[in-house]
Amino acid sequence: MKIVIDLKLCEGNERCVAAAPEVFEVHDDQSHLRIENPPSALMEKIRLAIRMCPRQAISLSDR
Amino acid sequence: MSTPELSLGSIDVITPEHYQQNGYPHAQWTYLRKHKPVFHVEQPRTDPFWAITKAADIMEISKQPKLWLNGPRLAVFVLSPGEEALPPEALPLKHLLNMDPPQHGQYRSLLSRYFTPRSVRALEPEVSRITTTVLDDVMGRTECDFVTEISSKVPVAVIAEMLGVPRQDWPTLFRWTNEIIGGGDPEFQRGENPTETFAQARMEMFQYFTNLVAERQKHPANDVTSILANAKVDGAALPTLELLSYLLVLVVAGNETTRNATTGGLLAMIENPSQFQRLKSDPGIIKTAVEEIVRWTSPVIQFARTATQDTVVRGQKIKAGESVCLFYPSANRDEEVFDEPFRFDIGRNPNPHLGFGIGEHFCLGSNLARLELEVIFRELAKRLDRAELAGPVARLRSSFVGGIKHMPIRYKLGPSHD
Numbered sequence: 059m060k061i062v063i064d065l066k067l068c069e070g071n072e073r074c075v076a077a078a079p080e081v082f083e084v085h086d087d088q089s090h091l092r093i094e095n096p097p098s099a100l101m102e103k104i105r106l107a108i109r110m111c112p113r114q115a116i117s118l119s120d121r
Numbered sequence: 122m123s124t125p126e127l128s129l130g131s132i133d134v135i136t137p138e139h140y141q142q143n144g145y146p147h148a149q150w151t152y153l154r155k156h157k158p159v160f161h162v163e164q165p166r167t168d169p170f171w172a173i174t175k176a177a178d179i180m181e182i183s184k185q186p187k188l189w190l191n192g193p194r195l196a197v198f199v200l201s202p203g204e205e206a207l208p209p210e211a212l213p214l215k216h217l218l219n220m221d222p223p224q225h226g227q228y229r230s231l232l233s234r235y236f237t238p239r240s241v242r243a244l245e246p247e248v249s250r251i252t253t254t255v256l257d258d259v260m261g262r263t264e265c266d267f268v269t270e271i272s273s274k275v276p277v278a279v280i281a282e283m284l285g286v287p288r289q290d291w292p293t294l295f296r297w298t299n300e301i302i303g304g305g306d307p308e309f310q311r312g313e314n315p316t317e318t319f320a321q322a323r324m325e326m327f328q329y330f331t332n333l334v335a336e337r338q339k340h341p342a343n344d345v346t347s348i349l350a351n352a353k354v355d356g357a358a359l360p361t362l363e364l365l366s367y368l369l370v371l372v373v374a375g376n377e378t379t380r381n382a383t384t385g386g387l388l389a390m391i392e393n394p395s396q397f398q399r400l401k402s403d404p405g406i407i408k409t410a411v412e413e414i415v416r417w418t419s420p421v422i423q424f425a426r427t428a429t430q431d432t433v434v435r436g437q438k439i440k441a442g443e444s445v446c447l448f449y450p451s452a453n454r455d456e457e458v459f460d461e462p463f464r465f466d467i468g469r470n471p472n473p474h475l476g477f478g479i480g481e482h483f484c485l486g487s488n489l490a491r492l493e494l495e496v497i498f499r500e501l502a503k504r505l506d507r508a509e510l511a512g513p514v515a516r517l518r519s520s521f522v523g524g525i526k527h528m529p530i531r532y533k534l535g536p537s538h539d
Contacts (some may be wrong), residue, residue: 069237
Protein backbone atom coordinates (compact mmCIF):
# COMPACT_ATOMS: atom_id res chain seq x y z
CA MET A 59 0.00 0.00 0.00
CA LYS A 60 1.29 3.40 -0.97
CA ILE A 61 -0.12 6.74 0.15
CA VAL A 62 -0.71 9.19 -2.67
CA ILE A 63 -1.22 12.93 -2.14
CA ASP A 64 -2.60 14.83 -5.11
CA LEU A 65 -0.78 18.14 -4.76
CA LYS A 66 -3.03 19.77 -7.33
CA LEU A 67 -5.93 19.26 -4.93
CA CYS A 68 -4.10 19.80 -1.64
CA GLU A 69 -4.51 23.27 -0.16
CA GLY A 70 -2.68 22.71 3.10
CA ASN A 71 -5.74 22.57 5.33
CA GLU A 72 -3.81 20.36 7.80
CA ARG A 73 -6.66 17.97 8.57
CA CYS A 74 -4.41 15.04 7.67
CA VAL A 75 -1.89 16.26 10.23
CA ALA A 76 -4.62 16.38 12.86
CA ALA A 77 -5.71 12.84 11.98
CA ALA A 78 -2.29 11.18 11.57
CA PRO A 79 0.58 13.40 12.73
CA GLU A 80 2.97 10.44 12.51
CA VAL A 81 2.42 10.25 8.75
CA PHE A 82 1.66 13.73 7.40
CA GLU A 83 3.18 17.15 7.74
CA VAL A 84 2.33 20.41 5.99
CA HIS A 85 4.87 22.92 4.83
CA ASP A 86 4.55 25.62 2.18
CA ASP A 87 0.80 24.98 2.31
CA GLN A 88 1.18 21.44 0.94
CA SER A 89 0.94 18.10 2.65
CA HIS A 90 3.96 15.80 2.62
CA LEU A 91 4.59 12.28 3.82
CA ARG A 92 6.84 11.92 6.81
CA ILE A 93 7.27 8.20 6.17
CA GLU A 94 6.96 6.32 2.89
CA ASN A 95 5.88 2.95 4.20
CA PRO A 96 3.85 3.40 7.37
CA PRO A 97 3.42 0.42 9.68
CA SER A 98 0.03 -1.27 9.56
CA ALA A 99 -0.64 -0.04 13.09
CA LEU A 100 -1.15 3.41 11.56
CA MET A 101 -3.61 2.29 8.88
CA GLU A 102 -6.64 3.32 10.89
CA LYS A 103 -5.28 6.85 11.33
CA ILE A 104 -4.39 7.01 7.65
CA ARG A 105 -7.91 6.01 6.65
CA LEU A 106 -9.21 8.74 8.94
CA ALA A 107 -6.88 11.25 7.26
CA ILE A 108 -8.21 10.18 3.86
CA ARG A 109 -11.75 10.67 5.08
CA MET A 110 -11.02 13.99 6.77
CA CYS A 111 -9.17 15.56 3.84
CA PRO A 112 -11.57 18.29 2.77
CA ARG A 113 -10.24 18.30 -0.77
CA GLN A 114 -10.21 14.51 -1.06
CA ALA A 115 -6.57 14.75 -2.08
CA ILE A 116 -5.26 11.61 -0.32
CA SER A 117 -5.69 8.06 -1.55
CA LEU A 118 -4.14 4.61 -1.25
CA SER A 119 -2.57 2.88 -4.18
CA ASP A 120 -1.66 -0.80 -4.57
CA ARG A 121 1.50 -0.09 -6.45
CA MET B 122 -37.99 15.12 18.86
CA SER B 123 -41.42 13.67 19.65
CA THR B 124 -42.83 13.14 16.19
CA PRO B 125 -44.11 9.57 16.24
CA GLU B 126 -46.42 10.00 13.25
CA LEU B 127 -43.74 10.47 10.60
CA SER B 128 -44.25 8.91 7.21
CA LEU B 129 -42.82 9.68 3.79
CA GLY B 130 -46.07 11.42 2.84
CA SER B 131 -45.69 13.94 5.67
CA ILE B 132 -42.00 14.72 5.17
CA ASP B 133 -41.18 18.36 4.45
CA VAL B 134 -37.55 19.38 4.81
CA ILE B 135 -37.53 22.44 2.56
CA THR B 136 -40.32 24.88 3.48
CA PRO B 137 -38.55 27.97 4.92
CA GLU B 138 -41.40 28.81 7.29
CA HIS B 139 -40.87 25.47 9.08
CA TYR B 140 -37.25 26.34 9.77
CA GLN B 141 -38.35 29.66 11.20
CA GLN B 142 -40.93 28.05 13.47
CA ASN B 143 -39.24 24.81 14.50
CA GLY B 144 -35.55 25.02 13.68
CA TYR B 145 -33.87 22.15 11.84
CA PRO B 146 -36.10 19.14 11.01
CA HIS B 147 -33.77 16.60 12.62
CA ALA B 148 -36.54 14.09 13.31
CA GLN B 149 -37.48 14.06 9.63
CA TRP B 150 -33.87 13.79 8.45
CA THR B 151 -33.35 10.91 10.87
CA TYR B 152 -36.42 9.23 9.42
CA LEU B 153 -35.14 9.74 5.87
CA ARG B 154 -31.66 8.42 6.71
CA LYS B 155 -33.29 5.28 8.01
CA HIS B 156 -36.07 4.73 5.50
CA LYS B 157 -35.41 6.73 2.32
CA PRO B 158 -31.92 8.27 2.17
CA VAL B 159 -32.43 9.27 -1.48
CA PHE B 160 -35.90 10.79 -1.42
CA HIS B 161 -37.72 12.46 -4.29
CA VAL B 162 -39.39 15.73 -3.28
CA GLU B 163 -42.08 17.50 -5.27
CA GLN B 164 -43.49 20.54 -3.56
CA PRO B 165 -45.08 23.80 -4.63
CA ARG B 166 -42.89 26.87 -5.02
CA THR B 167 -39.76 24.94 -6.04
CA ASP B 168 -38.57 22.52 -8.71
CA PRO B 169 -38.38 18.81 -7.85
CA PHE B 170 -35.20 17.48 -6.25
CA TRP B 171 -33.75 14.41 -4.58
CA ALA B 172 -33.09 14.89 -0.85
CA ILE B 173 -29.73 13.31 0.09
CA THR B 174 -29.36 12.74 3.83
CA LYS B 175 -26.50 10.23 4.34
CA ALA B 176 -22.93 11.44 4.86
CA ALA B 177 -21.47 8.77 2.56
CA ASP B 178 -23.73 9.82 -0.33
CA ILE B 179 -22.93 13.51 0.12
CA MET B 180 -19.20 12.67 0.06
CA GLU B 181 -19.59 10.48 -3.02
CA ILE B 182 -21.50 13.16 -4.94
CA SER B 183 -19.16 15.97 -3.79
CA LYS B 184 -16.07 14.22 -5.06
CA GLN B 185 -17.36 14.03 -8.65
CA PRO B 186 -17.62 17.71 -9.61
CA LYS B 187 -17.72 16.92 -13.33
CA LEU B 188 -20.64 14.52 -12.97
CA TRP B 189 -22.45 16.75 -10.48
CA LEU B 190 -22.47 20.45 -11.38
CA ASN B 191 -23.08 23.46 -9.16
CA GLY B 192 -23.84 25.89 -11.99
CA PRO B 193 -27.36 24.91 -13.05
CA ARG B 194 -28.84 24.98 -9.53
CA LEU B 195 -26.81 26.30 -6.60
CA ALA B 196 -29.23 25.26 -3.88
CA VAL B 197 -32.91 24.52 -3.53
CA PHE B 198 -34.58 27.88 -3.15
CA VAL B 199 -38.26 28.12 -2.31
CA LEU B 200 -40.28 31.08 -3.52
CA SER B 201 -42.33 33.13 -1.11
CA PRO B 202 -46.10 32.82 -1.56
CA GLY B 203 -47.15 34.90 -4.54
CA GLU B 204 -43.58 35.48 -5.65
CA GLU B 205 -42.70 34.68 -9.25
CA ALA B 206 -39.49 33.04 -10.35
CA LEU B 207 -37.18 35.23 -12.39
CA PRO B 208 -35.02 33.78 -15.14
CA PRO B 209 -31.48 33.31 -13.80
CA GLU B 210 -30.03 35.87 -16.22
CA ALA B 211 -32.14 38.57 -14.56
CA LEU B 212 -29.84 38.71 -11.53
CA PRO B 213 -26.52 37.34 -12.68
CA LEU B 214 -23.80 36.34 -10.24
CA LYS B 215 -20.75 34.35 -11.23
CA HIS B 216 -18.66 33.15 -8.33
CA LEU B 217 -16.93 30.19 -6.70
CA LEU B 218 -20.17 28.64 -5.51
CA ASN B 219 -21.80 28.39 -8.92
CA MET B 220 -18.67 27.84 -11.02
CA ASP B 221 -17.70 24.35 -12.15
CA PRO B 222 -14.40 22.79 -13.25
CA PRO B 223 -12.12 23.89 -14.76
CA GLN B 224 -13.06 27.54 -14.17
CA HIS B 225 -13.78 26.99 -10.48
CA GLY B 226 -10.24 25.82 -9.75
CA GLN B 227 -8.72 28.79 -11.57
CA TYR B 228 -10.71 31.23 -9.48
CA ARG B 229 -10.36 29.37 -6.20
CA SER B 230 -6.58 29.19 -6.48
CA LEU B 231 -6.39 33.00 -6.72
CA LEU B 232 -7.16 33.18 -3.01
CA SER B 233 -6.74 29.73 -1.51
CA ARG B 234 -3.29 30.48 -0.13
CA TYR B 235 -4.70 33.40 1.86
CA PHE B 236 -7.06 31.07 3.72
CA THR B 237 -4.71 28.28 4.79
CA PRO B 238 -4.17 27.63 8.51
CA ARG B 239 -0.75 29.22 8.16
CA SER B 240 -2.13 32.42 6.61
CA VAL B 241 -5.08 32.86 8.92
CA ARG B 242 -2.90 32.30 12.00
CA ALA B 243 -1.35 35.68 11.23
CA LEU B 244 -4.79 37.24 11.72
CA GLU B 245 -5.18 35.94 15.26
CA PRO B 246 -4.06 39.14 17.06
CA GLU B 247 -6.54 41.13 15.01
CA VAL B 248 -9.38 38.65 15.64
CA SER B 249 -8.55 38.71 19.37
CA ARG B 250 -8.55 42.49 19.44
CA ILE B 251 -11.93 42.67 17.66
CA THR B 252 -13.43 40.04 19.97
CA THR B 253 -12.18 41.78 23.10
CA THR B 254 -13.64 45.10 21.94
CA VAL B 255 -17.01 43.51 21.16
CA LEU B 256 -17.17 41.83 24.58
CA ASP B 257 -15.97 44.95 26.41
CA ASP B 258 -18.88 46.82 24.83
CA VAL B 259 -21.45 44.63 26.62
CA MET B 260 -19.55 44.28 29.90
CA GLY B 261 -21.24 45.78 32.92
CA ARG B 262 -24.71 44.99 31.62
CA THR B 263 -26.76 41.92 32.51
CA GLU B 264 -28.79 41.39 29.33
CA CYS B 265 -28.13 41.69 25.61
CA ASP B 266 -29.08 40.29 22.22
CA PHE B 267 -26.20 37.89 21.63
CA VAL B 268 -26.67 38.03 17.84
CA THR B 269 -26.85 41.73 17.09
CA GLU B 270 -24.41 42.74 19.83
CA ILE B 271 -21.84 39.94 19.83
CA SER B 272 -21.91 37.04 17.36
CA SER B 273 -22.65 39.12 14.25
CA LYS B 274 -20.01 41.72 14.99
CA VAL B 275 -16.87 39.64 14.93
CA PRO B 276 -17.19 37.95 11.50
CA VAL B 277 -18.21 41.11 9.67
CA ALA B 278 -15.26 42.96 11.20
CA VAL B 279 -12.81 40.22 10.28
CA ILE B 280 -13.89 39.86 6.67
CA ALA B 281 -14.14 43.63 6.25
CA GLU B 282 -10.61 43.93 7.59
CA MET B 283 -9.37 41.25 5.15
CA LEU B 284 -11.06 43.01 2.24
CA GLY B 285 -9.77 46.41 3.27
CA VAL B 286 -13.23 47.93 3.76
CA PRO B 287 -12.96 51.12 5.86
CA ARG B 288 -14.42 50.87 9.34
CA GLN B 289 -17.21 53.40 8.82
CA ASP B 290 -18.69 51.14 6.11
CA TRP B 291 -18.88 47.96 8.21
CA PRO B 292 -22.51 48.52 9.35
CA THR B 293 -23.61 48.90 5.73
CA LEU B 294 -21.79 45.72 4.78
CA PHE B 295 -23.56 43.98 7.62
CA ARG B 296 -26.98 45.12 6.41
CA TRP B 297 -26.31 43.91 2.84
CA THR B 298 -25.36 40.44 4.04
CA ASN B 299 -28.56 40.24 6.07
CA GLU B 300 -30.57 41.20 3.03
CA ILE B 301 -28.83 38.85 0.62
CA ILE B 302 -29.13 35.79 2.85
CA GLY B 303 -32.23 36.73 4.79
CA GLY B 304 -34.27 38.45 2.07
CA GLY B 305 -36.92 35.76 2.55
CA ASP B 306 -37.41 36.90 6.11
CA PRO B 307 -39.80 39.82 6.66
CA GLU B 308 -37.37 41.47 9.11
CA PHE B 309 -34.77 41.99 6.39
CA GLN B 310 -37.04 42.52 3.42
CA ARG B 311 -36.88 45.69 1.36
CA GLY B 312 -39.21 46.21 -1.57
CA GLU B 313 -41.99 43.83 -2.49
CA ASN B 314 -40.41 40.41 -2.01
CA PRO B 315 -37.15 38.52 -1.37
CA THR B 316 -36.05 38.81 -4.98
CA GLU B 317 -36.38 42.58 -4.90
CA THR B 318 -34.54 42.72 -1.59
CA PHE B 319 -31.74 40.62 -3.02
CA ALA B 320 -31.59 42.67 -6.23
CA GLN B 321 -31.33 45.94 -4.37
CA ALA B 322 -28.64 44.73 -1.95
CA ARG B 323 -26.69 43.17 -4.79
CA MET B 324 -26.80 46.37 -6.81
CA GLU B 325 -25.66 48.52 -3.90
CA MET B 326 -22.85 46.15 -3.01
CA PHE B 327 -21.67 45.98 -6.64
CA GLN B 328 -21.61 49.77 -6.75
CA TYR B 329 -19.66 49.95 -3.52
CA PHE B 330 -17.06 47.42 -4.61
CA THR B 331 -16.74 48.94 -8.08
CA ASN B 332 -15.40 52.04 -6.36
CA LEU B 333 -13.19 50.12 -3.95
CA VAL B 334 -11.73 48.04 -6.82
CA ALA B 335 -10.95 51.16 -8.87
CA GLU B 336 -9.18 52.64 -5.86
CA ARG B 337 -7.14 49.46 -5.30
CA GLN B 338 -6.20 49.22 -8.97
CA LYS B 339 -4.65 52.66 -8.65
CA HIS B 340 -3.16 52.09 -5.21
CA PRO B 341 -2.86 48.40 -4.33
CA ALA B 342 -2.89 47.71 -0.60
CA ASN B 343 -2.25 44.64 1.49
CA ASP B 344 -5.78 43.25 1.25
CA VAL B 345 -7.87 40.70 -0.64
CA THR B 346 -9.66 43.34 -2.71
CA SER B 347 -6.29 44.45 -4.10
CA ILE B 348 -5.37 40.87 -4.97
CA LEU B 349 -8.58 40.27 -6.91
CA ALA B 350 -8.60 43.73 -8.46
CA ASN B 351 -5.18 43.05 -9.96
CA ALA B 352 -5.45 39.28 -10.54
CA LYS B 353 -5.35 37.52 -13.90
CA VAL B 354 -7.04 34.36 -15.14
CA ASP B 355 -5.82 32.97 -18.48
CA GLY B 356 -3.69 36.08 -18.84
CA ALA B 357 -6.57 38.55 -18.54
CA ALA B 358 -7.97 40.60 -15.67
CA LEU B 359 -11.13 39.24 -14.07
CA PRO B 360 -14.31 40.31 -15.90
CA THR B 361 -16.36 42.80 -13.89
CA LEU B 362 -19.19 40.41 -13.03
CA GLU B 363 -16.80 37.69 -11.83
CA LEU B 364 -14.74 40.16 -9.80
CA LEU B 365 -17.71 41.80 -8.07
CA SER B 366 -19.44 38.47 -7.47
CA TYR B 367 -16.28 37.08 -5.87
CA LEU B 368 -16.18 39.98 -3.40
CA LEU B 369 -19.89 39.75 -2.70
CA VAL B 370 -19.64 36.06 -1.92
CA LEU B 371 -16.64 36.53 0.37
CA VAL B 372 -18.61 39.05 2.39
CA VAL B 373 -21.80 37.03 2.56
CA ALA B 374 -20.20 33.63 3.14
CA GLY B 375 -17.76 35.01 5.69
CA ASN B 376 -20.48 36.55 7.77
CA GLU B 377 -23.67 34.58 8.10
CA THR B 378 -22.17 31.19 8.70
CA THR B 379 -19.70 32.10 11.43
CA ARG B 380 -22.29 34.24 13.14
CA ASN B 381 -24.71 31.35 13.22
CA ALA B 382 -22.12 28.84 14.39
CA THR B 383 -21.24 31.24 17.22
CA THR B 384 -24.85 31.79 18.24
CA GLY B 385 -25.79 28.13 17.93
CA GLY B 386 -22.62 27.20 19.79
CA LEU B 387 -23.48 29.36 22.76
CA LEU B 388 -27.06 28.04 22.69
CA ALA B 389 -25.66 24.50 22.83
CA MET B 390 -23.49 25.52 25.80
CA ILE B 391 -26.51 27.02 27.57
CA GLU B 392 -28.47 23.84 26.96
CA ASN B 393 -25.51 21.68 28.05
CA PRO B 394 -23.98 23.58 30.98
CA SER B 395 -21.61 20.74 31.82
CA GLN B 396 -19.94 21.20 28.45
CA PHE B 397 -19.41 24.89 29.07
CA GLN B 398 -17.93 24.11 32.50
CA ARG B 399 -15.65 21.60 30.79
CA LEU B 400 -14.41 24.27 28.36
CA LYS B 401 -13.82 26.71 31.22
CA SER B 402 -11.80 24.22 33.25
CA ASP B 403 -9.92 22.75 30.27
CA PRO B 404 -9.14 25.50 27.71
CA GLY B 405 -6.89 23.09 25.83
CA ILE B 406 -10.01 21.37 24.51
CA ILE B 407 -10.89 24.38 22.33
CA LYS B 408 -9.97 22.80 18.99
CA THR B 409 -12.27 19.79 19.37
CA ALA B 410 -14.91 22.10 20.87
CA VAL B 411 -14.89 24.21 17.71
CA GLU B 412 -15.28 21.13 15.49
CA GLU B 413 -18.20 19.99 17.62
CA ILE B 414 -19.83 23.42 17.42
CA VAL B 415 -19.58 23.31 13.62
CA ARG B 416 -20.96 19.75 13.52
CA TRP B 417 -23.73 20.60 15.96
CA THR B 418 -24.85 23.84 14.32
CA SER B 419 -24.15 23.05 10.62
CA PRO B 420 -25.00 26.60 9.56
CA VAL B 421 -25.26 25.75 5.85
CA ILE B 422 -28.37 23.63 5.46
CA GLN B 423 -27.98 22.59 1.84
CA PHE B 424 -26.42 23.04 -1.55
CA ALA B 425 -27.64 21.35 -4.73
CA ARG B 426 -25.87 19.51 -7.54
CA THR B 427 -27.24 18.72 -11.00
CA ALA B 428 -26.39 15.49 -12.83
CA THR B 429 -24.71 15.84 -16.23
CA GLN B 430 -25.61 12.26 -17.18
CA ASP B 431 -27.81 9.41 -16.00
CA THR B 432 -26.36 8.00 -12.81
CA VAL B 433 -27.13 6.06 -9.65
CA VAL B 434 -26.98 7.07 -5.99
CA ARG B 435 -27.39 4.30 -3.41
CA GLY B 436 -29.18 2.18 -5.99
CA GLN B 437 -31.56 4.96 -7.00
CA LYS B 438 -31.47 5.96 -10.68
CA ILE B 439 -31.13 9.68 -11.24
CA LYS B 440 -31.49 11.14 -14.72
CA ALA B 441 -29.30 13.72 -16.40
CA GLY B 442 -30.62 17.18 -15.59
CA GLU B 443 -32.17 16.16 -12.27
CA SER B 444 -30.80 17.71 -9.10
CA VAL B 445 -29.89 16.47 -5.66
CA CYS B 446 -30.06 18.49 -2.48
CA LEU B 447 -27.24 17.75 -0.01
CA PHE B 448 -28.44 18.21 3.57
CA TYR B 449 -25.27 18.78 5.61
CA PRO B 450 -26.90 18.93 9.08
CA SER B 451 -28.32 15.48 8.40
CA ALA B 452 -24.89 14.11 7.45
CA ASN B 453 -23.63 15.54 10.73
CA ARG B 454 -26.11 13.43 12.71
CA ASP B 455 -25.50 10.28 10.67
CA GLU B 456 -25.52 7.28 13.02
CA GLU B 457 -23.15 5.46 10.67
CA VAL B 458 -20.48 8.11 11.22
CA PHE B 459 -20.98 9.40 14.77
CA ASP B 460 -21.48 7.64 18.08
CA GLU B 461 -24.44 9.21 19.84
CA PRO B 462 -24.85 11.88 17.15
CA PHE B 463 -27.41 13.79 19.21
CA ARG B 464 -25.03 14.30 22.10
CA PHE B 465 -23.15 17.62 22.18
CA ASP B 466 -19.65 16.56 23.22
CA ILE B 467 -16.90 19.16 22.95
CA GLY B 468 -14.23 16.50 23.28
CA ARG B 469 -15.51 14.46 20.33
CA ASN B 470 -12.52 13.13 18.39
CA PRO B 471 -12.35 12.18 15.59
CA ASN B 472 -15.10 14.38 14.26
CA PRO B 473 -15.34 13.93 10.49
CA HIS B 474 -18.27 16.30 10.07
CA LEU B 475 -19.31 17.83 6.76
CA GLY B 476 -20.15 21.25 8.18
CA PHE B 477 -17.74 22.87 5.71
CA GLY B 478 -18.72 20.56 2.87
CA ILE B 479 -16.09 18.44 1.13
CA GLY B 480 -14.29 18.16 -2.20
CA GLU B 481 -14.09 20.70 -5.00
CA HIS B 482 -16.26 23.28 -3.23
CA PHE B 483 -15.05 22.71 0.34
CA CYS B 484 -15.49 25.96 2.30
CA LEU B 485 -12.66 28.28 1.31
CA GLY B 486 -12.95 30.14 4.62
CA SER B 487 -13.04 27.13 6.93
CA ASN B 488 -9.73 27.91 8.59
CA LEU B 489 -10.74 31.51 9.15
CA ALA B 490 -14.06 30.36 10.62
CA ARG B 491 -12.20 27.96 12.90
CA LEU B 492 -9.90 30.74 14.07
CA GLU B 493 -12.81 33.08 14.77
CA LEU B 494 -14.71 30.41 16.70
CA GLU B 495 -11.58 29.49 18.64
CA VAL B 496 -10.97 33.07 19.72
CA ILE B 497 -14.61 33.82 20.51
CA PHE B 498 -15.18 30.68 22.60
CA ARG B 499 -11.79 30.97 24.26
CA GLU B 500 -12.74 34.48 25.39
CA LEU B 501 -16.28 33.47 26.37
CA ALA B 502 -14.90 30.59 28.43
CA LYS B 503 -12.56 32.98 30.21
CA ARG B 504 -14.95 35.86 30.77
CA LEU B 505 -18.49 34.51 30.85
CA ASP B 506 -19.39 33.40 34.38
CA ARG B 507 -22.87 32.36 33.43
CA ALA B 508 -25.40 32.80 30.64
CA GLU B 509 -29.02 31.85 30.21
CA LEU B 510 -31.75 32.64 27.74
CA ALA B 511 -33.68 35.78 28.61
CA GLY B 512 -36.36 35.28 25.98
CA PRO B 513 -37.26 33.18 22.97
CA VAL B 514 -34.76 32.57 20.16
CA ALA B 515 -35.88 34.10 16.83
CA ARG B 516 -34.93 32.03 13.81
CA LEU B 517 -34.44 33.09 10.21
CA ARG B 518 -37.02 32.12 7.61
CA SER B 519 -34.65 30.19 5.38
CA SER B 520 -34.02 26.60 4.37
CA PHE B 521 -30.63 27.50 2.89
CA VAL B 522 -28.68 28.99 5.80
CA GLY B 523 -29.82 28.21 9.30
CA GLY B 524 -29.92 31.46 11.12
CA ILE B 525 -30.70 32.77 14.56
CA LYS B 526 -31.68 36.42 14.19
CA HIS B 527 -32.01 37.21 17.87
CA MET B 528 -31.01 35.44 21.06
CA PRO B 529 -31.63 37.47 24.21
CA ILE B 530 -29.37 36.34 27.03
CA ARG B 531 -28.94 37.21 30.69
CA TYR B 532 -25.29 36.96 31.69
CA LYS B 533 -22.38 37.95 33.87
CA LEU B 534 -19.26 38.88 31.94
CA GLY B 535 -15.90 39.54 33.55
CA PRO B 536 -13.08 41.80 32.34
CA SER B 537 -10.47 40.79 29.79
CA HIS B 538 -7.29 39.59 31.47
CA ASP B 539 -5.02 40.35 28.58
